[in-house]
Amino acid sequence: MRHLIDPMDLDVQEIQELLELANDIIEHKDKYSEVCKGKKLATLFFEPSTRTRLSFEAAMIELGGNVLGFSSADSSSATKGESVHDTIQVVGCYADIIAMRHPKEGAPLFASLKSPVPIINAGDGGHYHPTQTLTDLLTIQREKGRLENLTIGFCGDLKFGRTVHSLIKALSRYDNIRYILISPPELQVPDYIRTEIFERNHIAYQQVERMDEVIQDLDILYMTRVQRERFFNEADYIRLKDTYILDTEKLKKARADLSILHPLPRVNEISTKVDDDPRACYFRQALNGKYVRMALIMKLLEVGGA
Amino acid sequence: MNIDSIYNGIVLDHITAGKSMQIYHDLELDKLDCSVAIIKNVKSNKLGRKDIIKIDQEYSVNLDVLGYIDPDITVSIIRDGETIEKKKVELPERLVNILICKNPRCITTTEQGIDHVFKLANREKRTYRCIYCEEDQQTVS
Numbered sequence: 001m002r003h004l005i006d007p008m009d010l011d012v013q014e015i016q017e018l019l020e021l022a023n024d025i026i027e028h029k030d031k032y033s034e035v036c037k038g039k040k041l042a043t044l045f046f047e048p049s050t051r052t053r054l055s056f057e058a059a060m061i062e063l064g065g066n067v068l069g070f071s072s073a074d075s076s077s078a079t080k081g082e083s084v085h086d087t088i089q090v091v092g093c094y095a096d097i098i099a100m101r102h103p104k105e106g107a108p109l110f111a112s113l114k115s116p117v118p119i120i121n122a123g124d125g126g127h128y129h130p131t132q133t134l135t136d137l138l139t140i141q142r143e144k145g146r147l148e149n150l151t152i153g154f155c156g157d158l159k160f161g162r163t164v165h166s167l168i169k170a171l172s173r174y175d176n177i178r179y180i181l182i183s184p185p186e187l188q189v190p191d192y193i194r195t196e197i198f199e200r201n202h203i204a205y206q207q208v209e210r211m212d213e214v215i216q217d218l219d220i221l222y223m224t225r226v227q228r229e230r231f232f233n234e235a236d237y238i239r240l241k242d243t244y245i246l247d248t249e250k251l252k253k254a255r256a257d258l259s260i261l262h263p264l265p266r267v268n269e270i271s272t273k274v275d276d277d278p279r280a281c282y283f284r285q286a287l288n289g290k291y292v293r294m295a296l297i298m299k300l301l302e303v304g305g306a
Numbered sequence: 307m308n309i310d311s312i313y314n315g316i317v318l319d320h321i322t323a324g325k326s327m328q329i330y331h332d333l334e335l336d337k338l339d340c341s342v343a344i345i346k347n348v349k350s351n352k353l354g355r356k357d358i359i360k361i362d363q364e365y366s367v368n369l370d371v372l373g374y375i376d377p378d379i380t381v382s383i384i385r386d387g388e389t390i391e392k393k394k395v396e397l398p399e400r401l402v403n404i405l406i407c408k409n410p411r412c413i414t415t416t417e418q419g420i421d422h423v424f425k426l427a428n429r430e431k432r433t434y435r436c437i438y439c440e441e442d443q444q445t446v447s
Contacts, residue, residue: 083418104413106438110420125411127439192440196427 002300003112003119007133007170014299015170019138021295021306022288029062032294035304036065041297042095043069044087045122046102051264051286052122052131056099059293068095073103085114092116097301099131118300126160131296132263133166135289140220142288143259143281148175155182155211156224156244156269158189163263164224165193172197179205180214182244186236187226211244215254221246223262223269223282247271254279261285309343309360316367317382318359323347325376326357332371335361353378370398374405399426405434405443412439 004010010018025032041060043053048071057067084102088111091098098115100108101122108121123129141147152171154164158181168189171177179198181189188207198205208214215221223246228237245268246260262270262282274280298306321329326344329335335342340363350356364385372379373395383391401424407414414420414436424434424443433442 084413085417085419102413103411104416105409105411105440106436107413107417109438110413110417124413125439127411192435192442 001118003108003115003121004130004296004300005109005112005119005121006128007130007166009130012173015134015137018134018292018295018299019141021298022138022291023142025291025294032063032298032304034064035298036060036063036301039063039065039096039301039303040094041065041067041069042091042098043067043071043122044091044098044100044102045069045071046073046100046107047123048072049101049123051289052101052129053099055286055289056120056122056131056293059290059297062290063294063297065096065297069099084111088115088119097297120296120300123162126162128166129162129263130166131289131293132163133170134292134296135285136163136167136222136261136263137170138288138292139261139281139285140259143284144219147171148177150176150219151178151180151217152220152222153180153182153211153214153218154189154222154224155246157187157226158183158224159187160227161224164189164222167222168193169197172201172203177203179203180218181205181207182209182211182214183207184209211246212250212253215250215258218254218258220259220261221254223260223266225262225265225267225269245269245271246274248273248277251277251279307345309345311387312360312362312384313387315340315363315384316361316365317384318361318367318372319356319380319382320350320353320378321357321359322353322376322378323355323357326359329359329372329375332375333368335359338363338365369393369395370401371404373398374401397426397429397432400424401434407436407439407441408443409436409439409441412436412441414438 043056045053060067084107092115097118099120099122100111103125105125105127108119108124112119121128121130158164258279259281260279264286298304326346343360345358347355348358377395377397379395381393382389403422405424406422414422423437425437427433427435433444435442
């Protein structure tokens with residue numbers, strides 16, 4: 001039985017197979033409409049989320065399966081003090097696969113050590129969000145036609161932004177990726193990303209404070225939201241939240257073939273006027289998320305030849 | 307100063323001077339119902355000064371705890387007055403319920419009965435990483 005907790009749980013070959021399956025699902029949707037018939041996905045969201053939960057549920061429904069679950073800890077037995085251990089034991093009796101989001105880092109890993117069914121980490125605090133990583137990889141591959149030889153700028157909250165950490169880790173296995181990390185000093189990537197990913201693998205990276213200094217060099221600009229819930233201090237949040245906003249003015253310096261990605265939800269870090277620019281990929285990216293989750297569910301359930 | 311030899315038991319030798327009391331507490335040697343000798347600041351050719359602990363009964367020592375506190379310790383098992391085995395401890399690859407994760411966002415802070423598990427992240431810097439949240443923690447120096 002396989003789980004997906006960390007983006008590195010899948011090797012490069014497995015990721016390539018998943019992306020190929022996702023692309024095949026996009027091309028031949030009817031072929032996959034009943035591969036999960038009779039199977040149930042439980043979405044256990046101890047922390048509120050709209051996009052990720054609906055994306056998982058839509059993915060399972062499009063595969064012909066059913067979904068059950070809860071959308072916040074308030075509507076689960078967690079409010080009565082039930083442990084993750086007990087929740088997983090019980091839900092494992094009802095569902096064939098579990099997608100779990102939890103505010104505490106490592107909760108899905110702990111669940112996977114106890115679970116009778118596959119666990120998918122749908123986000124654990126500021127830690128990992130591997131299905132967003134798969135979504136990002138599928139989007140990059142579909143937009144650029146490759147996962148190598150790219151200059152990628154990550155902008156915004158790189159300290160707490162779990163999507164950034166997961167994507168950096170996943171991309172470190174591809175050749176000739178140049179990383180430009182655009183953030184205020186307070187929100188730079190954590191030390192373990194620097195030491196374990198960049199330095200250990202001898203990967204060059206550049207840290208800058210201003211987006212307009214580097215936007216012209218980028219193949220991909222990965223924007224992130226400065227998340228209020230990741231701060232202990234409200235004053236710090238207010239001070240930093242508007243630091244990096246992408247607008248049409250800044251985009252004038254960017255390449256014509258730039259791809260702008262964002263894991264969403266957006267607050268104000270990308271001006272809505274950018275949405276009509278063909279370089280804005282973030283809504284196509286959200287759609288890709290459903291397809292790559294369909295591929296992942298098939299792989300972990302071992303159905304449909306996945 | 308003379309300390310009697312032990313007949314059946316364990317000698318923890320080459321303890322970095324000053325660490326014997328921590329080992330005494332962390333191994334919970336105060337709970338043993340036998341003689342335990344803590345010898346501090348003994349002259350040592352190798353270390354200059356060292357501590358020694360002698361435990362006067364057979365005892366299954368937790369080598370992970372010892373390796374974590376002081377990887378230079380030598381453990382001698384004494385039976386019938388003879389040293390039957392000498393073990394060199396080392397920094398363990400994995401620690402279970404020896405370190406407690408200090409990250410307030412880690413699942414270990416709320417989940418009852420969860421084991422605190424760390425894996426060795428950097429041998430030279432003696433850094434351990436929580437397997438759940440991946441926060442690093444330095445060993446005591």
